[in-house]
Amino acid sequence: MVRWIGTSWKMTKTRADAAAYAEALRAAIPPGGWPGVQPFVIPPATAISVVRDVLGPSSPIIVGAQNAHWADAGAWTGELSVPQVADAGATLVEIGHSERRQHFGETDDTVNQKVQATLRHGLTPLVCVGEPVQVRATGRAAEYVLRQTATALNQATAPSAVLLAYEPVWAIGEQGREPTVAEVAEVTEALAAEYGDRISGVLYGGSVNPANARQLLQAPGVRGLFIGRSAWTADGYLRLLRIATDVAQQLHPVPAQR
Template sequence: MTTWIGTSWKMNKTLAEARAFVDGLVAARDALGGVRAFVIPPHTAIAAVRERLPSDVPVLVGAQNAHWEPAGAYTGEVSMGMVADAGATLVEIGHSERREYFGETDDTVARKVAAAAAAGLTPLLCVGEPAEVRAAGGEIDWIAGQVSRGLSRLAAHDLRKVVVAYEPVWAIGDLGREASPHEIAPVMEMLSTRFGPGGDARHKISAVLYGGSVNRFNAAALLDVPGTDGLFVGRAAWDVAGFVELVRIGARAGHGRQPDAG
């Protein structure tokens, strides 16, 4: 099983800073094998990052958002085709910040997942429960519902294109706290068996990642949680040294995994 290690820069990095990050990746290219690594710049830097990355540096480039319509009068939006044209191969969809600050609903998330798959992109579907749901013990049903609704407009043959990232809302951002492996284990097991590689081969997505206050000190333990195919990292991977170290941790974890099927 390939281990995924990736990061979204959110609303950070100028073009110069983005290019400097890529130059650091190029210098560390020998450490980047053995995982499926990805970076998700802001829209302004997608093309610059893709153009700066040599073909022998195995890092995928993503987009943080895109509209479900292929074109139209949607001022300020970009389409799936546009981000693909800029060099993205995956699209982050449904992050809790998009849901909270920009009013994204399960329906708009589902539309975006289907549009990304139709455009040949990998939908990176983000899900996560708020603190009050976790406190009430409702996280399993909450997450299962978010994933089911997020995949509801997707053709069955496109399920394999999807990656799900479980990011508890209480574990992300400046005020987030680290989740323990014990806390996330039931959710990761549910996602893997119900939707992911551990489930029914006829109805499985590609991978299930964990994200939320991930750093170099807890990454190995989080990757050891059954059902976890990789990590979606925030600020701990925003500098090259941090990103490369997490890739190394992911590669070591991957050595003990079963090979990808077929």
């Protein structure tokens, strides 16, 4: 059972910064990669091709895009299509992050359109879902997130390719509150029970750091982590990959090669 470990850099890093980060990752890749772990990084759009080129075509690290439009082409000034981000080297697309919902008017319906476009072109959608603090306070977080997810995946042509990232809005960003494992599990268990093997897995994101990563990776329903600031340096990301590899080996040992 693979553990997905990824980071989105949001609106940080120049192309030179991105290249330096990717060089550090490439130099640190162990022989055979990270057993039981699938790493991915999501640079800003300006650096997708830079990171892909530095890592190389045989790298075990997936490169993603932070957003893509649902249309393949057209009069959408400032937007990028799925074919365009794929052309830049992305094979995964982050969709529906709470910041895009809050600041750019994304809705469950537009998220669904982007999911369908991403699947149509053979890329992996990483669909972000999560409740605001007001909903958490009512005790209906799981219900809220399941409703978000159902709309996002409506009529999805290849749901087995979809990743879900549960990111409670109250846990994200510099002011985010670190959740307990029980708070995470309340939603991730519900997502896993509803979607199970129909999707590639449920990830958790929000105030993830080296101190809590091990516990979060073992939370019920969690198949990986989607990490912010703690992975914005190559050293920080590599540390988290080592933790994930250790957890993966403990849960599902891989026999040593002779």
